Amino acid sequence: xxxxALGAIWLAAWVLVLAxxxxxxxxxxxxxDERLRWWARLGLTAGxxxxxAAGLRAREMARWGSGRSHxxxxxxxxxxxxxxxxxxxxxxxxxxxxxxxxxxxxxxxAYWAGFDAAIAAWPLACGRPYxxxxxxxxxxxxxxxxxxxxxxxxx
Numbered sequence: 001x002x003x004x005a006l007g008a009i010w011l012a013a014w015v016l017v018l019a020x021x022x023x024x025x026x027x028x029x030x031x032x033d034e035r036l037r038w039w040a041r042l043g044l045t046a047g048x049x050x051x052x053a054a055g056l057r058a059r060e061m062a063r064w065g066s067g068r069s070h071x072x073x074x075x076x077x078x079x080x081x082x083x084x085x086x087x088x089x090x091x092x093x094x095x096x097x098x099x100x101x102x103x104x105x106x107x108x109x110a111y112w113a114g115f116d117a118a119i120a121a122w123p124l125a126c127g128r129p130y131x132x133x134x135x136x137x138x139x140x141x142x143x144x145x146x147x148x149x150x151x152x153x154x155x
Contacts, residue, residue, distance in 0.1 A: 003124050004124070004125055004126070007120075007121050007122065007123070008125050010125075011117055011121045011125060014048075014117055017109065018048065018110055021044055021109060021110070022041065022044050022106075033099075036103060039103055040103040040106055040107075043103060043104075044106050044107065044109075044110045047107050047109070047112075047113070048110050048111070048117070049114060050111055050114060051110065051112060051114025051115035051116075051117070052115070052118045053114075054115050055077070055115040055117065056118050057077075058073040058077050058115070058118070058119060059123075061073070061076075062135065062136035068136055069135055069136060070120060070130075070136065073136075077115060078112065081111060082108065085104055088104050092104065119136075120132075
């Protein structure tokens with residue numbers, strides 16, 4: 001039960017972070033281009049979906065063999081995108097367009113939220129075990145686990 005509560009808190013924290021990022025774009029008024037505001041909103045709403053899909057794929061990869069932990073999957077699915085986002089934000093900042101750099105940061109945070117939810121927060125909310133540096137246990141994605149295998153997480 002503690003794992004489920006921890007997973008639910010983890011998911012709620014990501015939702016609050018994304019809500020804060022989305023609210024900042026609507027409240028600041030610092031964007032002179034309405035198109036940029038919509039691009040920022042698109043990044044903040046599509047990022048979690050893309051990240052969650054990548055996280056599900058990463059969990060599937062973890063079942064292929066040993067040596068697949070959350071930390072190792074971050075190297076494959078997160079680090080290349082992080083390097084690209086940092087390079088793009090640096091270029092945009094040096095060019096003097098800070099608002100676009102903030103939009104890139106928001107989209108990257110949204111992707112990270114979706115990926116992290118699929119790898120750790122959602123499985124914890126379903127009662128599955130989680131370790132950052134140890135292998136992800138091989139199990140079916142939709143299968144309930146833990147002490148109550150007969151009861152799904154929503155019961």
